[in-house]
Amino acid sequence: xxxxxxxxxxxxxxSRGIGRTIAKALAxxxxxxxxxxxxxxxxxxxxxxxxxxxxxxxLVGGELDxxxxxxxxxxxxxxxxxxxxxxxxxxxINNVSTPVFEFTQAEWARTFQINLFSMVQLCAAxxxxxxxxxxxxxxxxxxxxxxxxxxxxxxxSKAAVDKYTQDLSVEFKGCNVLVNHVDxxxxxxxxxxPDAWEDVSSVIPxxxxxxxxxDNGPTGRFYAAQDFKGL
Ligand SMILES: NC(=O)c1ccc[n+]([C@@H]2O[C@H](COP(=O)([O-])OP(=O)(O)OC[C@H]3O[C@@H](n4cnc5c(N)ncnc54)[C@H](OP(=O)(O)O)[C@@H]3O)[C@@H](O)[C@H]2O)c1
Numbered sequence: 249x250x251x252x253x254x255x256x257x258x259x260x261x262x263s264r265g266i267g268r269t270i271a272k273a274l275a276x277x278x279x280x281x282x283x284x285x286x287x288x289x290x291x292x293x294x295x296x297x298x299x300x301x302x303x304x305x306x307l308v309g310g311e312l313d314x315x316x317x318x319x320x321x322x323x324x325x326x327x328x329x330x331x332x333x334x335x336x337x338x339x340x341i342n343n344v345s346t347p348v349f350e351f352t353q354a355e356w357a358r359t360f361q362i363n364l365f366s367m368v369q370l371c372a373a374x375x376x377x378x379x380x381x382x383x384x385x386x387x388x389x390x391x392x393x394x395x396x397x398x399x400x401x402x403x404x405s406k407a408a409v410d411k412y413t414q415d416l417s418v419e420f421k422g423c424n425v426l427v428n429h430v431d432x433x434x435x436x437x438x439x440x441x442p443d444a445w446e447d448v449s450s451v452i453p454x455x456x457x458x459x460x461x462x463d464n465g466p467t468g469r470f471y472a473a474q475d476f477k478g479l
Contacts, residue, residue, distance in 0.1 A: 252279035261339025263290035265437035275301040312366035348397035363405035384425030417468030428458035433474035
């Protein structure tokens with residue numbers, strides 16, 4: 249099993265669902281973790297998950313729904329390890345199903361702030377340090393959602409995540425900062441809902457593939473976690 253000993257990963261939205269599952273799988277590989285949720289009190293279950301693996305961890309609570317909130321999360325990381333080797337941009341919100349022309353501008357803006365703009369701000373905060381140290385893995389969580397105008401802000405924000413990921417990968421070309429995006433599949437979480445096709449455990453090992461890439465490996469690529477289910 250490939251180890252991540254002495255690496256630090258920030259997993260946004262690791263208090264529950266897919267982020268919590270990613271955090272546990274990273275801890276199992278010896279990776280130190282900055283755990284994040286809207287409130288640090290939400291992280292107790294994830295701490296219990298990772299404790300058996302004996303890794304170091306640091307807790308950061310904070311809303312990603314404003315630039316100031318994201319700045320506070322960045323400050324929280326800086327008050328802990330100070331940097332990250334792996335930035336796992338996982339936190340996101342979905343919309344309540346709504347006729348497409350009835351979404352308010354405020355809902356469009358809030359969805360893009362949490363799902364895209366916070367990611368952009370976190371990449372700007374931690375990407376340049378990765379380049380200086382000659383190692384980085386940035387993983388942006390996207391979605392296969394398609395043909396659902398009733399969730400248009402969510403869907404469009406994820407399309408923007410895809411485009412941003414590809415552009416950012418070019419910015420970091422040749423310096424071993426690999427930037428990739430991954431779709432977990434339709435998963436039974438609070439966001440995915442009870443009718444989703446897959447249990448959250450199915451996202452491993454797929455969600456780890458873009459983290460475990462060899463140095464100077466693929467960048468700007470799309471991965472589908474379910475392609476690796478059961479491996
Ligand atoms: N589930 C699916 O079927 C599915 C399909 C495709 C893509 N995805 C993507 O997978 C990722 C994880 O989804 P999930 O299903 O695990 O979601 P989830 O169960 O709803 O968990 C969301 C996580 O994001 C955090 N979060 C939510 N709003 C936040 C905010 N305003 N500020 C800071 N943190 C916030 C939550 O923290 P708190 O616990 O503190 O609220 C929680 O840790 C998302 O990017 C999602 O778009 C999911």
